[in-house]
Amino acid sequence: MGEIHLTGHPASPGLAIGPVAVLTSAVASRAAQGDPAHEAAALKAAIAGAAVELAELIATVHGEAAEILEFQVAMLGDDALAEGAYEAIAGGTAADQAWRAALDAEISGYRAADEEYFRARAADLVDIRDRVLAGLNGADRAAGISGDSVVTGDDLSPSTFLAVDWTRGGAIALAGGSPSSHVAMLARSRGAPMVVGLGPLPWNGQPPSLALVDGDTGTVIFDPKPETRRLFEDRMAAANAAQIAADAGRLKPAVTADGRRISVLLNVAAPEEVERLDPAICDGIGLVRTEFLFEGSRGLPGEDTQYAVYRRILEWAAGRPVTIRTLDAGGDKPIAGLTVDGERNPFLGLRGIRLSLARPEVFRVQLRALCRAAVHGTLKVMLPMVAIPREFDRANAMLDAEFAALEAEGLACARPPLGIMVEVPAAALRAEDFDAAFYSIGSNDLTQYTMAAARDIGAVADLNDAGHPAVLALIARTVEAGRKRGVEVSLCGDAAADTRLTNALLAAGLTTLSVSPIAVARLKAAIAGVAA
Amino acid sequence: MHDANANRAAQTFAPLTASAVLVNPVGLHARPSVKLTQCAKGFTAKIEIALAAEGPWTDAKSPVKVMRVKAPQGATLHFRVAGPDGDAALAAMLALVHDGFGEA
Numbered sequence: 001m002g003e004i005h006l007t008g009h010p011a012s013p014g015l016a017i018g019p020v021a022v023l024t025s026a027v028a029s030r031a032a033q034g035d036p037a038h039e040a041a042a043l044k045a046a047i048a049g050a051a052v053e054l055a056e057l058i059a060t061v062h063g064e065a066a067e068i069l070e071f072q073v074a075m076l077g078d079d080a081l082a083e084g085a086y087e088a089i090a091g092g093t094a095a096d097q098a099w100r101a102a103l104d105a106e107i108s109g110y111r112a113a114d115e116e117y118f119r120a121r122a123a124d125l126v127d128i129r130d131r132v133l134a135g136l137n138g139a140d141r142a143a144g145i146s147g148d149s150v151v152t153g154d155d156l157s158p159s160t161f162l163a164v165d166w167t168r169g170g171a172i173a174l175a176g177g178s179p180s181s182h183v184a185m186l187a188r189s190r191g192a193p194m195v196v197g198l199g200p201l202p203w204n205g206q207p208p209s210l211a212l213v214d215g216d217t218g219t220v221i222f223d224p225k226p227e228t229r230r231l232f233e234d235r236m237a238a239a240n241a242a243q244i245a246a247d248a249g250r251l252k253p254a255v256t257a258d259g260r261r262i263s264v265l266l267n268v269a270a271p272e273e274v275e276r277l278d279p280a281i282c283d284g285i286g287l288v289r290t291e292f293l294f295e296g297s298r299g300l301p302g303e304d305t306q307y308a309v310y311r312r313i314l315e316w317a318a319g320r321p322v323t324i325r326t327l328d329a330g331g332d333k334p335i336a337g338l339t340v341d342g343e344r345n346p347f348l349g350l351r352g353i354r355l356s357l358a359r360p361e362v363f364r365v366q367l368r369a370l371c372r373a374a375v376h377g378t379l380k381v382m383l384p385m386v387a388i389p390r391e392f393d394r395a396n397a398m399l400d401a402e403f404a405a406l407e408a409e410g411l412a413c414a415r416p417p418l419g420i421m422v423e424v425p426a427a428a429l430r431a432e433d434f435d436a437a438f439y440s441i442g443s444n445d446l447t448q449y450t451m452a453a454a455r456d457i458g459a460v461a462d463l464n465d466a467g468h469p470a471v472l473a474l475i476a477r478t479v480e481a482g483r484k485r486g487v488e489v490s491l492c493g494d495a496a497a498d499t500r501l502t503n504a505l506l507a508a509g510l511t512t513l514s515v516s517p518i519a520v521a522r523l524k525a526a527i528a529g530v531a532a
Numbered sequence: 533m534h535d536a537n538a539n540r541a542a543q544t545f546a547p548l549t550a551s552a553v554l555v556n557p558v559g560l561h562a563r564p565s566v567k568l569t570q571c572a573k574g575f576t577a578k579i580e581i582a583l584a585a586e587g588p589w590t591d592a593k594s595p596v597k598v599m600r601v602k603a604p605q606g607a608t609l610h611f612r613v614a615g616p617d618g619d620a621a622l623a624a625m626l627a628l629v630h631d632g633f634g635e636a
Binding site: 067068070071074075077078079080081106109110113114115117118121124329344345346349355 | 558565566599
């Protein structure tokens with residue numbers, strides 16, 4: 001058999017080579033079937049056992065991974081999930097068949113959803129289904145997948161993903177799946193290359209023995225010819241050498257091959273993300289996403305809670321600049337207890353600064369907390385989704401008012417410089433009209449609004465290209481406006497971490513890029529390779 | 533689909549209704565669904581949700597059923613609450629939606 005080239009969508013970057021481990025969704029049928037009472041008891045025990053297993057897994061993970069599993073526990077704990085299965089068992093069906101049929105019906109409901117997000121949740125339901133089936137059949141599902149394998153199959157479940165040690169160099173190549181699935185998020189955070197949407201895997205019976213996965217371009221080669229494999233291994237070796245050099249250079253400042261100093265900042269969503277890091281890896285924090293700061297609590301946190309979190313981040317940064325973004329909630333008009341027609345197009349609706357200006361009582365609390373935190377470091381504050389100067393002016397006046405009020409109360413406070421995110425094409429085209437103290441380009445939204453293509457919709461994901469000349473032209477225009485006005489311009493979207501774009505971004509005139517902590521070493525190495 | 537207790541509650545207490553728009557990104561997805569059902573379970577009132585004022589109504593205490601609603605961002609979520617602590621339950625549900633389930 002010749003080598004097989006398949007192209008899908010990149011879901012997590014990086015290169016990997018490894019033996020193919022095929023996920024078998026088919027769990028062998030149980031040997032014996034008892035009477036309905038016995039079958040119902042077996043199912044009940046298997047569901048309870050699955051919940052215990054998940055609880056044990058939750059104890060070993062945190063953050064996003066734990067939340068994914070908590071969702072599964074909540075679903076498993078709901079009698080409505082097994083209702084259909086118990087009815088079938090009462091009618092004489094075996095427990096495993098009844099459970100599988102009930103869950104398959106639930107799963108097909110998710111797969112038929114209009115929204116990519118809900119379709120992607122089908123993988124969680126498959127995970128729940130198979131965990132309980134494994135319990136009924138006494139099989140250990142994750143056994144046999146070693147961390148150096150290329151895991152292939154239709155889709156991969158979060159709990160199977162979490163049971164594998166991905167530090168050993170493995171990767172994921174899926175016929176189905178989605179770049180916005182829970183597993184794709186986990187793969188990106190663990191550094192496991194992943195490609196989704198390869199289409200039907202073209203073999204019957206004997207699967208290929210080896211696979212090359214390119215998570216940067218979204219391609220997979222099964223059973224490569226020796227020459228193909230050698231070329232790929234050369235690329236990997238180069239990438240590894242680059243990574244090692246990059247890790248070594250992680251604490252050093254980023255400098256291009258022709259000697260230009262580039263500032264590398266961090267994007268963070270919570271103080272816990274940076275507290276284990278040496279602040280020397282970065283030149284500051286370019287984006288703190290405040291909307292994710294207090295996920296555990298209900299609703300918006302109070303002034304003191306916000307102040308404490310902002311202060312922690314500023315103290316970690318030890319004098320380096322920290323840019324905190326004000327609430328960037330997306331969506332509709334939140335007026336208590338009123339029936340409002342749902343916005344047809346929430347991404348074009350009342351979100352970001354528009355929402356903050358519409359809810360001044362919420363916005364003021366955040367501005368007060370920011371002014372109080374500003375005395376603990378070098379704080380900058382930025383406004384998301386700004387389209388016209390009036391939005392900036394109104395927020396600027398509110399910040400002045402809150403600062404003055406705090407001073408009048410005799411509280412320690414400072415008035416941080418206020419800048420804007422440039423993510424609406426209108427703001428990029430007229431950046432010089434804003435009185436902003438700095439511009440931070442949000443490449444994700446800028447790309448989505450410029451190309452009119454959402455990146456979580458698989459069918460148009462190819463159009464959502466931050467490297468498109470139209471997007472780069474808007475970036476260059478923003479940089480030029482910053483130069484004219486003498487204010488700093490940075491970029492904090494995913495494009496900053498995409499090292500294929502580093503050359504183009506620096507060519508557009510950017511000198512400050514902000515990325516997630518895991519991307520710092522790679523970005524600094526890419527910068528070192530850039531010459532004018 | 534009403535259980536006996538909820539029926540009794542519904543007979544004694546006039547149902548309260550209200551609606552709110554889902555402002556958090558991606559709508560009533562996994563984490564918000566879990567939060568909504570956990571909050572709902574804290575009340576004895578029968579609490580139901582729907583995407584339209586005329587229903588169909590879904591038990592807000594069941595994460596499986598709430599996820600089946602697949603309420604997207606920007607959708608208007610209708611609540612129907614009946615029970616001794618109905619007022620508090622409704623207020624808590626609306627607060628949760630308005631605050632974007634803590635994600636906003």
